[in-house]
Amino acid sequence: MAYPFTDEHEMIRMAARGFLQDWYDGGAGPERIYQSGKAYDSRAWAGFAGELGMAAIAIDEAYGGASLGDLGRVIVMEELGASLCSLPFLTTCGIVADLIDGIGTDEIKQDVLPKIAAGEMRAAYLDGHDAKDKRVYNTVYADCVDTIFLSRRAGDAIEVVSIPTEANGLIITPEKTMDPTRSFCAVDWSGVAPLDMTVIGKTTQIQLNEIVMRSFISLAAECVGGAQKCLDMTLEYAAQRVQFDRPIASFQAIKHRCADMFICIEAARSAVYAAALAAPDDKTEAALIAKAYAVDAYFKITGDAIQLHGGIGFTWEYPLHFFFKRARANRSMFGSAPRDYDRLATLIFEDVA
Amino acid sequence: MAYPFTDEHEMIRMAARGFLQDWYDGGAGPERIYQSGKAYDSRAWAGFAGELGMAAIAIDEAYGGASLGDLGRVIVMEELGASLCSLPFLTTCGIVADLIDGIGTDEIKQDVLPKIAAGEMRAAYLDGHDAKDKRVYNTVYADCVDTIFLSRRAGDAIEVVSIPTEANGLIITPEKTMDPTRSFCAVDWSGVAPLDMTVIGKTTQIQLNEIVMRSFISLAAECVGGAQKCLDMTLEYAAQRVQFDRPIASFQAIKHRCADMFICIEAARSAVYAAALAAPDDKTEAALIAKAYAVDAYFKITGDAIQLHGGIGFTWEYPLHFFFKRARANRSMFGSAPRDYDRLATLIFEDVA
């Protein structure tokens, strides 16, 4: 157990890891998902979110949760990243839970949060502010959830409404994507009757940003978990692969590349943990840093891992490519790292004399 | 002798190298220049440009030159780069010679070019188009030449005039710069009487750019020469330096870094030679590529060389730092590499559908 985690955190991590690495099964898990043609696993959700109780991790105790906040979510997301398990955790237990906690009425909190904590509700989030014709093309996990939470402009304010996915007129079209282990959908709600939409609450653009950006930390944690898994696989391979009568792990070129991977991952990890622990005023900045750094790190690490595995690294049979494709997909998620850094630069220049 | 050079080229290279490496003297040459406080060496000019005939290399045979064009200049600049010899070759035998050849009247060519070819005239070039108060701050070698060639706007056209450096009212102020081996001056010609300025010719902005950009090739060649010298020093040091009972040249980390240096230098070399051989229509593009690539390469290589030398690499006593400082200075010469690449991108996007 190492800072900033406690023994309790560590127990949760071990439980999550046990479940998820069984699911991963040396790469058979992602391959099964790919073969199924559906980029989510509802049985795994029942086990992980419900029976194992992982959906409760960041929900307030008052609503049946574990109150472990961002740090708790980081643990789960690292393990999800290491297994590529196809679950709508980030949207359900991240964005949507935070949204309801942040802007929902007491009544709504009492209604929804316990369901989320119990793993009984799966949710996707959809930013409809700039949507043309009430249609967006990049909603993750929309096709495997019960409810979609949509934020939309309402005059000067922002309003969040929930739409049950069985609502008439709601069209959810899953896309085939390069990363086959995360559902990615187009959603068209133009045909949904107003009666099928429940207003969750109103907020400002600033508050909404603050809430949604906390999910950057989760995404970053997923990257760290995946990157660490790739480094572990690389170290294991390098130790057993013999060339020139030596394990390739003894070659300086391999050692130094692994050392650089380690530095990169640990730096990303520091950024993620710092963001999870950041005070509310520092959260946005810390989340930007964590996400931009970790997304770049993940892509770099998966590329390095493929390279260090030699021929086997680029085969389909070996599961590295699933991580590589996830890492690449994360580069487009919630905007690009260069955009994040540019926003960060704006914050920095506002701050200096 | 290797493509694109002939035996004649190779003889010239050997002659230039012999002279300049004697001057360099294991680093004593640049140190002497530093100690002198004057960033040029007029005695070396007399020997190199005059006696050895190097000033004639790119001048047309009709004016007493060797007619070896850009490729000939590349040879000289590589060797100047490898020695850091403080001579106004690029300005005199590059920009100014090309300007006169390109836009001078026959009379002026007959007058000036043979003097340049014989090493009897040293010249600096100064772009005064956007100068405020007839003053610029970044003219190389202005304090060690006979004549300054100034381009300035004349209505819609560009006019090039020559000003003898002894002209009344011409104020040339050498600056101390981080790179102590190349003169860098502020020039103020606001007090020069019109009578002291001789019109060399008129031209367009486009033609002037084409002429001046040929000097990008020379600058790039200087970078390649300097970078090669730094790699040679590194290989020599790595072969004799023993750590852990092995020459450090046998460590893969050192070998691979040197291999990367080699790749980087050879790539820059290809860019430079390609630019020297480019047809007139391709010259600007090729010169941009050569300069941007070689300037970046040089800076990277000198940094690598210092790193691979360990402690001795960052001492003053060891001459690597002179190359490092020159490489850094070249990053600011004729604009930055990012600006060059941006211009290149403009050319590329004009070209594609």
Add this chain to the structure above:
Amino acid sequence: MSQTSNLRAEFSAWMHANFCGEYECLRGRATPGDEDAFPGLRLKWEREMGAAGWIGVGWPKAYGGRDASLEDLVSFNEEYARHGGPGRAGHIGETLLAPTIIAYGTEAQKQKYLPGIKAGTEFWCQGYSEPNAGSDLSNIKTKARLENGRWIINGQKIWTSLAMDSDYIFVVARAEDGSVGRCGLVFLLVKLDQVGIDIRPIKQMSGTAEFNEVFFEGAMCDEADIIGGIGDGWKIAMALLGFERGASTLGQQMIFADEFRQIASLAKRNGMMQDPMIRQRIAKAYAGLKIMRFTALRTLEASQGGELSKEGYMSKIFWASWHRDLGELAMDVMGASAEILDDGEYNKLQKLFLFSRSDTIYGGTNQIQRNIIAERALGMPKEPRGGGIVIKG
């Protein structure tokens, strides 16, 4: 590179007249990452080229070639790429094995094997790498023994491209029991269609299968189907690789240039050309193309004099790294749509992105290339093999 011949014009006219109609769909296809495209039609196209005398133009006239100059070979390859000709299914036979047979083979081997290559009717693949002989290519375990006038071969080769479309494989195998490393090897010419050989495609992360495993279980060839003698296998194998640095790299570069243009054009259409960082990367990619081209010219000119010039060693790592970076650039230029598979299939740029990850690995990883450069171009000391303190002390 001075005078011109009429080969360029002649070949260009032929391509114009013949690379059309049913072959139209092959335009720009079957390049690395796409080698499983239209297998039957590609072989037909090879026969078309062979019948017209366009295979082996660089071979000596005695073997039906045109003894084309380096300059003509460059022109030939450039024209082929310019017309969008598909990846050459016969290039291993034509540009690697044939020169090796011509240089080291017997007269009987020349008579037996060159005509089929030249006609575009017989295709070859390469049996070098093994599961434990990747970077360490000399660690060959495949065995060959001579029995009743035949070589009997047992073992496994891997990363063999085009094996499914080929008729023959050349195999480096260990003939002397107990020999290690570069000694005791033979270089054999083996028919693929026999019971002792099993070919299994290796699916890559791009979903395609350019590479194969080839299993030998009592596979056979004639005693005469050996190039050189017993123990010459390594020498022949390396000589063959030497022919790889040829004018065809210029053709490859034209494929790269085409990919680059596609990406730049997309950036212009979708507005990414406004992004300052994309502009830098586009410009650097273009600079890399120009550098590759001139480096190839330097190498080719130098190799005319018989010596391999130092800069030749950088070609593999430079193009491989460049191409990998181009794949990343392509994805970033595609922007948000980069992740979506239109019609459920990878598009050309997505394939480029995925396949290019193998470029820095097959044919010698970047790490091995750096070793080679350090040792051969820069004269640095060799790496200790095992037997340092790592294995025994």
Add this chain to the structure above:
Amino acid sequence: MSQTSNLRAEFSAWMHANFCGEYECLRGRATPGDEDAFPGLRLKWEREMGAAGWIGVGWPKAYGGRDASLEDLVSFNEEYARHGGPGRAGHIGETLLAPTIIAYGTEAQKQKYLPGIKAGTEFWCQGYSEPNAGSDLSNIKTKARLENGRWIINGQKIWTSLAMDSDYIFVVARAEDGSVGRCGLVFLLVKLDQVGIDIRPIKQMSGTAEFNEVFFEGAMCDEADIIGGIGDGWKIAMALLGFERGASTLGQQMIFADEFRQIASLAKRNGMMQDPMIRQRIAKAYAGLKIMRFTALRTLEASQGGELSKEGYMSKIFWASWHRDLGELAMDVMGASAEILDDGEYNKLQKLFLFSRSDTIYGGTNQIQRNIIAERALGMPKEPRGGGIVIKG
């Protein structure tokens, strides 16, 4: 990092009241790359700190310290940096040698050496590296022999910082003839002001001289001036380096933060903040700062439990590479004026640029750091020493 004590407030108040007047000119000075600034005044400042009890706050109370908690030490270092306190001339004695003496020294050594360190009147420098023991630190050639109750020392040390301002040097020397590597070494405490010692500054590319060569020709110290016994030199030397990973890194980071702010502020003033690529680099540098800080906290918290956590191994290479990149960024932000020396002198950012090239070398090159990480944090096999095929085969 939970509860707070009043040490931060107390020290901050003291700095406010005392770091002023004649000391004003030391503000932000004497950092690496600037260590030759105001030598006399810096030593006076150390005495000032010592007299007020601000040296050795982390030492046990028995030796005059305050036994400050990790949290307090972090606060102490942060406050010092926040007030712009100059580089600490006494840090080698206070944070490296003193803990070593406290852990491994005799009572007599504690009595003899700790008070001078604590008072800020006696300064120490480090004699580890030699011309042929750089990366290979165990290849010590400096000899020490015992004669008539004294150690006689012959040899040479190099890259010794602060030697000119110091009173003592601790020296790792070879006491047993014929011993090699880590065996047979002693760790000696030696007065610098004696005829057998000659100190020569090494001028760096920044024009300053942070480092020195120290020559020993029959230099002497008492038989009792040894820490540990004969043969313990390596163990003691490594233990001393272990104390380096301390709370002072957080102070160093505040110096870095200050440099960063200066650069960002310049970019804002001179318009470079509009450049998209400069913006990316500024943001990444800032991210690096935050990452360094949190990594240090992770390491410090873990080391409280007695174990050195893995991420601690990355600290040196991370900050050194970050700082080198910051130097390059500084120059690019300065733009055209980066090359000009105002008043003929390097300004602060130019010094940062030049001096930072040594950051990735001294105290273990980036290459050595990568070896250490691979072997200790990742458990990869050790490099073979010589004796592979390189030297003898």
